[in-house]
Amino acid sequence: MNVSIGVIIALYLLVATCLVLLSDKASVYVDLLDKKTTLSGAFIGGVMLSAVTSLPELFTSISSALLLDKPGLAMGNILGSNLFNLVILSILVPLFLTTFTKVNIAKSHFMVGLFTWLIFGALALNYTGILDLSLASISLTSVVIIVLYVCGIRCLSQEESSFEDGDDQNPLTVQQVLLRFVVVAVGIVTLSICITYLTDDIATTFNLGNGLAGALFLGIATSLPELASSIVLFRMGNYNIAIGNIIGSCIFNFMILGFTDVLYLGHGIYDFSDPKTINLLFFGAIATPLFLLMTRYNKKSVCIATSVGIIACYLAFLVV
Template sequence: MIYIQYFLLAAATVFFSVKLASYVDMLDRKTDLSGAFIGGVMLAAVTSLPELFTSMTAVFVLDKPSLVQGNVMGSNIFNLSILGVLMIFAHKKFMKAKVAKSNSSSLLFGILMYGCAIAALNLNSDINIMGFHVDIFTIALIVIYAISVKMMNDDDSGDSDENADIALSVQQIVLRFVVFAILLVGASIILTQVSDQLTEELQLGSTVGGAIFLGVATSLPELSASVSLVRMNNFNASIGNIVGSCVFNFMILCFADILYTGSGIYMYDREAIIFAGCGIVASLITYFGLKYKKSSLFVYLAGVGIVIMYVVSIILSI
């Protein structure tokens, strides 16, 4: 029965997230915001809501910070593997796509954020700010994310010239967005509890369980949205969604660290280090895949390399 609940909740998460992504896309075409910002910040934040709320539930309901670490690190490398698969099967179209420069910059910022997360997992560097015990690397993560958002907001290099009429008004779009966001939050909270039960039943560590069950299930929105965007030949928004989600996911660690009243959100964990290390390598491969995307063969090989790193991360962590 637990397996049926898991898959039903995962399906509901995908449906709600795809609906939310469509409303964000409508807002994109009704505003003057840059495409890089829409895909890398707004859409990325929407499709990362499951990671955010499942992680908050893991911390404040289940009191398992290691589940958060596995969720964030596992979701990030799974997100990149989605892009890797798209690069493999659409490498010829990918090489011709118009992609914002800030997507590559975000990957580099993501690598810096991986470094901060690894340092936080290995060092006890808490400081007291207005009564809150916060890790110094949490502050570094917030600063890096703010810089990356600013760059995406100023980047219109990948914007499309296409514009379509939207029947709904901005108010109608926002109302529907809020409704589906609430549904997504509810499904995400229940999904965390079911994933924890499934992890215990299969006798997996909480970090590995978070990376496999939570990491995959909560990344399904990125998968669904990205595949749909590629089918519409909107590679810029697809890439921005995936890369932006990876960067935004690090903010989940920050939220948890600031609000958690326990001994601290960061703790050394072998599996988390493995996922982070493989995530850095996958990010570098993705970066060079974007930089040299004029070569169809290079894009294909980069996609294969990204998927291999995801498989390696799972094998080494079990």
């Protein structure tokens, strides 16, 4: 049955909206777990919250590769999501510049950002053929990505908690919060798979490349949870959790590539056939060190300059 492109786009917008609402709800439950445990804000944002808001990237990437057999769509999704995540931070930081520059940014965020940058390097080596090697049908690039992700998690887990007991007034128990979280996560998974198929229909109808379609339709739609949760966290002044969510999502997204490569059974997830994918890799590799400068030296001049630079990278990707 043929469905008009107008209906497909309307469904896409509906699914994307529901995805944001569910992910926002999941963020609330993760925040409750933060208040009911002694885990650090860096760990909460960089691991727990980022894993929740990155569920769309996880299942859309798996669906793109395994169900649609379009690894290029998965590559565009991950690289596009990461660049868009940094743009989110670059828009919010100038809006909250006065208070943001007064906060001590956790050192672990810088380290996770550094590991993320190294992953960009590994992908670049894969593209040039230097790291395009396989070990038991698993790309050596995937092994590097997973190792660097584990290193990032270790850095975040070593951060000490700054939360003080007594501020949690919510009557829900930890078990009740976890149950609600699981229900919301199932909804996120379902919508993520739906939006993959809708994106494929849009890309086919408008004759878009997999890299461009993945970056615009999948990359932005699956980054909406990060956008919604980051806005809330910035308004609350929880900058460390917000930054952890952004950079944690970026490195988690790369881990998704490695995981998908394993499931793809040696077919090769690292597809650079679309020029837009190469552009995403290039501009993402430039934007990530700007993030490092922003978190290492969160002074007004540095924050403004790096924010402008990251936004310029995204705009350049759209134009080039």
